[in-house]
Amino acid sequence: MNRIAVVPGSFDPVTLGHLDVIERAAGLWDEVHVVVVHNPDKSALLPIAQRVSLLERSIEEAGIVGTIVVASWSMGLLVDYCTDVGAHVLVKGIRSQVDVAYETPMAIVNRHLADVETVFLLPNPANAHVSSSLVRQVSALGGDVSPYVPPAVFELLSSR
Numbered sequence: 001m002n003r004i005a006v007v008p009g010s011f012d013p014v015t016l017g018h019l020d021v022i023e024r025a026a027g028l029w030d031e032v033h034v035v036v037v038h039n040p041d042k043s044a045l046l047p048i049a050q051r052v053s054l055l056e057r058s059i060e061e062a063g064i065v066g067t068i069v070v071a072s073w074s075m076g077l078l079v080d081y082c083t084d085v086g087a088h089v090l091v092k093g094i095r096s097q098v099d100v101a102y103e104t105p106m107a108i109v110n111r112h113l114a115d116v117e118t119v120f121l122l123p124n125p126a127n128a129h130v131s132s133s134l135v136r137q138v139s140a141l142g143g144d145v146s147p148y149v150p151p152a153v154f155e156l157l158s159s160r
């Protein structure tokens with residue numbers, strides 16, 4: 001049986017924290033789908049297609065081993081994507097109690113909706129403070145985001 005996990009997120013942009021979670025998920029499941037989802041609660045920096053291509057490039061350049069599919073989903077519930085591809089697990093990185101509070105209701109609802117379980121992975125402590133929103137803010141104000149993002153993202157943000 002091919003066990004598939006879905007790692008969803010806004011990935012606006014992908015950070016080293018995301019890559020850490022993706023790499024660890026790739027070590028735990030046969031196949032990992034990294035799915036870019038529009039989050040209506042956040043104003044976007046990058047178009048979805050660009051987030052997908054930055055993820056593809058960054059995963060390759062980081063040398064992450066495993067079967068990894070990068071996709072986007074805008075057709076409704078995230079669990080519908082999971083059902084479509086035969087995945088029963090969502091993987092989320094948890095940095096703090098704030099993340100636990102944010103993720104817990106979604107995890108319960110996703111289990112009710114489609115019997116999809118959510119697995120929380122704790123981050124490498126080196127990335128525990130890294131978030132896309134922090135990267136967007138520091139970058140917009142002219143700060144150095146190179147410690148937080150993969151080279152492809154740093155290149156793009158530096159050129160803007």
Ligand code: PNS
Pocket residue numbers: 008009010011037038039042076077078079105106107109110
């Ligand atoms: O990186 P983010 O912004 O924290 O990711 C949040 C995301 C996109 C994973 C979350 O908003 C989500 O799961 N959206 C899917 C929409 C959905 O299915 N909602 C209903 C059940 S929670």
